[in-house]
């Protein structure tokens with residue numbers, strides 16, 4: 342069999358891509374701010390916010406690595422530490438993790454936070470460096486009233502290097518932080534990542550497909566289809582999951598390349614939006630339009646021209662002895678189905694009619710569902 346996933350590990354959630362597509366500006370800004378401060382021997386603290394899959398963790402890890410690679414800043418090297426606070430939900434467990442990362446350890450009992458912090462400083466003193474501590478998924482601990490932000494942002498002994506923080510969470514947590522710590526962040530020290538649009542997602546997917554998949558096993562059309570599927574949430578993780586799922590589905594089918602049906606299957610199994618109840622609520626006309634679209638999509642393309650679908654709709658209506666509606670009503674029905682989240686419309690190339698797509702489930706599956714439903718409602722004429 343001709344494998345499609347030639348470097349599957351690069352689709353793993355833990356894999357940190359060398360380049361963050363479309364986040365050059367944000368990365369550049371944070372890099373500059375941290376580097377300038379550390380060069381002066383002063384810590385820098387920042388908060389990073391953004392929705393699910395907006396690249397917060399990837400950006401924070403890339404920043405840490407890039408600062409480390411910058412070499413000595415103001416005479417000291419940078420040591421990035423990434424702590425996921427979601428699993429380590431108390432100050433003690435987070436601090437134990439920080440201790441480990443500077444090469445000292447303590448048993449998890451009997452020590453106060455202040456004592457643990459002293460041991461932490463001893464650890465740094467052995468090898469003075471700029472610590473760049475990322476507290477990822479920090480919302481819960483901040484809301485629980487963590488003391489760590491206060492303890493870590495308080496001025497430290499000179500000659501100890503500096504301790505900088507990057508707080509990462511979906512939403513702004515500074516309002517929940519004690520006022521002295523908040524002031525060490527300052528008013529401008531917050532960066533909000535916008536959700537990815539279809540174009541950025543396509544860029545991210547293309548870069549990852551080049552790393553992970555055999556050349557010739559994926560097309561720009563399939564990338565565009567996945568980007569379209571993930572764009573409503575702007576979530577890069579979901580987009581990459583669909584890419585990986587589609588590649589696996591294609592391999593399983595022993596196909597030579599990823600096909601639009603593989604993307605629909607992957608999308609449907611990760612995040613199903615099409616349910617049979619939804620179909621039950623649709624009018625006959627909507628069902629006929631869906632069936633026409635499903636039939637028009639059988640083939641190598643992920644979308645079909647409206648005009649073609651309308652012709653298919655006329656044929657399907659005849660088959661089911663329903664009176665076909667005109668252009669305007671047809672288009673209205675299409676827009677209703679789009680609002681239901683069942684299909685997508687997109688402007689076509691200049692001079693062409695709009696393009697319709699349905700990425701929710703494999704078209705073969707949709708076709709069976711709709712045909713069964715129509716047959717239940719009305720005995721089909723021979």
Ligand SMILES: Nc1ncnc2c1ncn2[C@@H]1O[C@H](COP(=O)(O)OP(=O)(O)OP(=O)(O)O)[C@@H](O)[C@H]1O
Nearest residue numbers: 354361362364393394395396397398399545577578
């Ligand atoms: N700009 C980008 N370029 C390349 N890959 C990206 C980019 N942004 C995100 N990714 C990839 O998308 C996936 C999700 O990103 P990441 O984990 O950083 O999101 P997040 O904002 O931390 O999400 P969550 O809130 O769920 O923790 C990761 O596999 C990451 O490598």
Ligand SMILES: [Mg+2]
Nearest residue numbers: 397398399477
């Ligand atoms: Mg994250």
